[in-house]
Amino acid sequence: MTEEIIIAGFGGQGVLSMGKILAYSGVMQDQEVSWMPSYGPEMRGGTANVTVIVSDERISSPILNKFDTAIILNQQSMDKFEDSVKPGGLLIFDPNGITRFPKRKDINIYSIAASDEAGKLGLSIVFNMMVLGGFLKLKPIVNLENIHKGLEKSLPSRHHKLIPDNEKAIGIGMELIQPIQVLES
Amino acid sequence: MGELRLMKGNEAIAEAAIRAGCDGYFGYPITPQSEVMEYLMAEKPYESTGMVVLQAESEVASINMLYGGAGTGKIVMTSSSSPGISLMQEGISYLAGTQLPALIVNIVRGGPGLGTIQPSQADYNQAVKGGGHGDYHMIVYAPASVQEMADFVATGFKAAFKYRTPVMILSDGAIGQMMEKVYLSDPVPRRTEEEIISQCPWATTGRPPTRDHNIITSLDLDPAGQERLNLVLQEKYRKIEENEVMYEEIECEDAEYIFTAFGLSARICQKAIELAREKGINVGLFRPITLFPFPKKEIRELGRKVKGIMVVEMNAGQMIEDVRLSVDSDIPIEHYGRFGGIIPTPDEIVNVLENKIIGD
Numbered sequence: 001m002t003e004e005i006i007i008a009g010f011g012g013q014g015v016l017s018m019g020k021i022l023a024y025s026g027v028m029q030d031q032e033v034s035w036m037p038s039y040g041p042e043m044r045g046g047t048a049n050v051t052v053i054v055s056d057e058r059i060s061s062p063i064l065n066k067f068d069t070a071i072i073l074n075q076q077s078m079d080k081f082e083d084s085v086k087p088g089g090l091l092i093f094d095p096n097g098i099t100r101f102p103k104r105k106d107i108n109i110y111s112i113a114a115s116d117e118a119g120k121l122g123l124s125i126v127f128n129m130m131v132l133g134g135f136l137k138l139k140p141i142v143n144l145e146n147i148h149k150g151l152e153k154s155l156p157s158r159h160h161k162l163i164p165d166n167e168k169a170i171g172i173g174m175e176l177i178q179p180i181q182v183l184e185s
Numbered sequence: 186m187g188e189l190r191l192m193k194g195n196e197a198i199a200e201a202a203i204r205a206g207c208d209g210y211f212g213y214p215i216t217p218q219s220e221v222m223e224y225l226m227a228e229k230p231y232e233s234t235g236m237v238v239l240q241a242e243s244e245v246a247s248i249n250m251l252y253g254g255a256g257t258g259k260i261v262m263t264s265s266s267s268p269g270i271s272l273m274q275e276g277i278s279y280l281a282g283t284q285l286p287a288l289i290v291n292i293v294r295g296g297p298g299l300g301t302i303q304p305s306q307a308d309y310n311q312a313v314k315g316g317g318h319g320d321y322h323m324i325v326y327a328p329a330s331v332q333e334m335a336d337f338v339a340t341g342f343k344a345a346f347k348y349r350t351p352v353m354i355l356s357d358g359a360i361g362q363m364m365e366k367v368y369l370s371d372p373v374p375r376r377t378e379e380e381i382i383s384q385c386p387w388a389t390t391g392r393p394p395t396r397d398h399n400i401i402t403s404l405d406l407d408p409a410g411q412e413r414l415n416l417v418l419q420e421k422y423r424k425i426e427e428n429e430v431m432y433e434e435i436e437c438e439d440a441e442y443i444f445t446a447f448g449l450s451a452r453i454c455q456k457a458i459e460l461a462r463e464k465g466i467n468v469g470l471f472r473p474i475t476l477f478p479f480p481k482k483e484i485r486e487l488g489r490k491v492k493g494i495m496v497v498e499m500n501a502g503q504m505i506e507d508v509r510l511s512v513d514s515d516i517p518i519e520h521y522g523r524f525g526g527i528i529p530t531p532d533e534i535v536n537v538l539e540n541k542i543i544g545d
Contacts, residue, residue, distance in 0.1 A: 020191075020364070027191050027366055035191070035364035039217060039302070060455030062363050065530040153191070 001056050003141050004064055008049035008081055009073025009094075014128030017154070018071075019050035021166075022132060025142040025150030026054040034062040047076050054141055071135060073115075075099050088183065092135055101180075109181040110138065117176055118169070126162070126169035133173025144170070187368040194334040195220035195361040197369075198264065198290055198354070201338035203230045204372040208259035209237040211250040213269060216302040217358035218292035221264040234375055244269040248276030248289075255285035256401045258381040258388030260342050264290035266358070267308050268299055270316075277351055278317025281418070282403030284387075286345035288338065289323070290354045292361040295526035303526025304358035304449060309503035312355045313477045320415055322422050324352045324429060325476040327447040331365035333474075339370065344429060348421055349387070355476060357499070359449050359528065422478075431474035432483055436462075440469030442542055443487060445508055446497040447473050449528070454497050456531035461538060468538065476504070481511040488512035493542040496520045497534055499527075517542050 005022070009015045016037050026033040036051040051067075053059050070081045072093040078100065085091050087106045095101075096115040114130035117123075123130075136142070142150070147170065151163050192200065199221045202210060207230075212222045222240060230236035237254075241247035247263045254261035265273065270291045280287050291312065295305040312325045324344050326337040334356060341352040382390045389399050405411045433451075436458055437443060444454040451472040461468045471487055471494075473480050488494060493516050496505040502520040509518055521537040523529045 023364060024191050027189070033191065033364075033366060036359065037362060039358070039362045059365075060459060061453040061457075061531060062365070063359060063449070063453060063528050064456070065532060 001141065002059075003054050003069065003139060004067050005052045005054075005069045005071065006049060006064075006067045006081055006084065007052065007071040007073075008047070008077030011046055011048045013048075013073050015048045015073065016050050018128040018132050019052040020154045021129075021147070021150050022052050022054065022142065023150075024154040025146045028146040028149040028153070029142050031056060032059050034059050036062045047074065049077065049081075069135065069139065071131060073131070078102065090138060092131070092138075092177070094131065105181075106183070107181075108183055109179075110134065110177050111180050112173060112177045114173060114176060117172065121172070123165060123169055123172075126165050129166045129169035130173035130176060133170035134177035136170065137174040137177055187370045190367055190369060191364050192331060192367050193220055193362060193364050194328075194331045194356065195292065196224045197331050197335040197367050198338055199224035199228070200369060201335040202262055203228060203234060203236060204370060205339040205342055206234070206260060206373045206375045207236050207262055207342070208375055209239070209250075209254045209261045210263065211239050211241050211247040211254070211261070212263050212265065213241050213244045213247050215266045215269045217294060217304070217361050218264050218266050218290070220361070221290065234372075236375065244272040245276070248273035251287045251289075252276055252280055252283075252285065255280060255287045256283070256389050258385030258390060260286075260346075260376070262288035262290065262338075262342075264292065266292045266294045267296050267305070270308065270311070274311075274317040277323070278319050278321060279403050280351040281317070281321035281323065282319060282414070283401050284349040284418075285351070285401070286342075286349055287351045288341045288345055288354065289351060291356070293355065293357045295524065301526040302358065304360075304499065304528060305524070305526055306357060306448060306450060306499040307501070307503070307524065308355065309476065309498065309500060312353050313479070313507070321418060322350075322425070322477050324348070324350060324425060324478070326352070326354050326431075327474060327476050328354060328356050328360060329448050329451045329472065331360065331363065331367045334360060335367050335369060346384075348425055350421065350425075355448070357449050426478040429475055430478045430480045430483070432480040433470075433472040433474060434487070435470040435472065437469035437471065437487060440467050440491055442466065442468045442493045442495065442538065443471050443491050444468060444495050444497055444534070444538075445471045445473070445484065445504070447476060447504065450497045450499055453529060453531055454534060457534040457538070460531055461535050464535070466535075466538070466543065473504070479507045479511065481507075484508060484511050485513055488514045488516060491516065493517045493519070495534075495538050495542050497529060498522045499529070500524060
């Protein structure tokens with residue numbers, strides 16, 4: 001199994017930390033992982049993205065131009081990464097702030113209204129984990145026990161009191177995700 | 186196997202330095218390597234192992250602090266990125282001329298000039314062919330993973346002391362910034378003053394009555410003396426070429442064509458190999474790990490077995506010169522590069538292989 005993922009959105013949405021928790025969970029599951037953040041001028045422009053690879057085998061390139069899954073949290077990232085999803089791949093987006101919906105016909109598309117839901121429940125701080133939950137519902141590449149260990153490892157100990165909220169958010173995200181376009185398998 | 190962590194390349198370098206018994210780090214912040222000093226400042230090794238961590242007033246100051254520390258036999262290092270490393274060139278030449286051990290880490294960004302903060306490999310020539318003035322070399326390691334970022338710190342210190350020479354880790358912004366699994370080796374204690382005195386008889390550790398002063402200088406106004414020093418250096422570089430070559434061959438056994446690439450480019454080429462082999466092209470990768478000494482013999486032998494070599498670098502064609510000097514068979518040797526912080530994609534690399542090498 002090799003899963004190549006791009007997570008992209010605004011800085012502050014928890015894009016990098018979502019990737020880090022996923023990567024750490026992969027480590028806890030004894031898999032090979034890489035986490036490659038955008039750190040350059042795009043960060044200064046307010047957008048952030050991270051490439052995460054989780055694999056049973058040694059990872060070749062940490063930098064990719066085609067992905068199995070794109071998790072997209074703003075319009076700029078939709079414009080930039082919709083075309084980067086491999087045919088038959090998966091695109092997940094949060095409709096909040098999306099003005100142009102994805103057009104591809106050869107990929108699976110799901111929507112997750114995580115920022116609205118997180119705002120309603122007062123869980124905005126763990127919005128990113130709702131999105132991660134939605135992804136894991138569709139592609140359970142790491143199990144919840146290892147996500148828990150990943151949270152413990154990647155969050156500084158002063159934030160460990162937030163772990164229950166993070167896990168709750170993953171559960172909510174799993175319920176929240178909705179199919180928009182599902183290819184015949 | 187050591188302690189398992191998920192770390193950025195820059196953090197791995199810092200942690201590995203503490204664990205290798207480093208005595209002093211001197212640096213000045215610059216993207217994309219500022220996490221090296223940030224990590225050290227957060228870990229506060231000066232409170233645990235006694236390792237000095239000092240933010241100097243400039244890169245020129247840090248390299249000269251390194252010069253001073255190395256002169257006393259201490260295990261010292263600095264890190265910077267391309268424009269900062271350019272500022273250090275005078276000091277590096279002095280370290281080579283006075284035969285002092287030190288580790289310099291260059292997390293390369295796109296140039297020339299202030300350039301960009303995105304990854305690049307355009308400092309190959311500067312690292313391998315000199316950079317500073319005079320006939321000298323550094324041993325240059327090119328890590329391609331976070332694990333190697335960590336490993337080459339201890340390897341680098343060891344080689345620096347074995348040959349009394351400055352050593353460089355030549356990496357790039359992507360490997361510095363990305364996180365991968367890394368197994369950290371167990372910490373070794375810093376050497377005691379007594380150990381330094383016995384292991385480094387050349388160091389300025391205070392003159393006992395039993396010997397003359399140790400004087401560290403690169404100035405010898407007598408040309409005969411200066412030539413003698415140069416001959417000593419050249420003999421040392423030949424020994425390094427004999428003993429310190431490191432390289433990796435990936436899927437070369439049945440390869441008709443090979444990519445040659447170092448560092449990040451070598452990782453991207455591994456993806457390109459996967460794509461090319463799906464198309465039925467038998468291609469492998471030859472990855473020089475030491476850039477000086479360059480694995481000349483090994484690539485020469487490989488060149489006699491394959492139909493073509495494609496050198497992939499994030500520069501306009503620098504290592505390809507060493508490949509061409511080494512390979513003696515009549516096969517196409519072509520270059521593909523992107524510059525200024527743009528990273529070549531695996532697809533691009535396969536296309537160029539098909540059009541420029543196989544198409545011939």
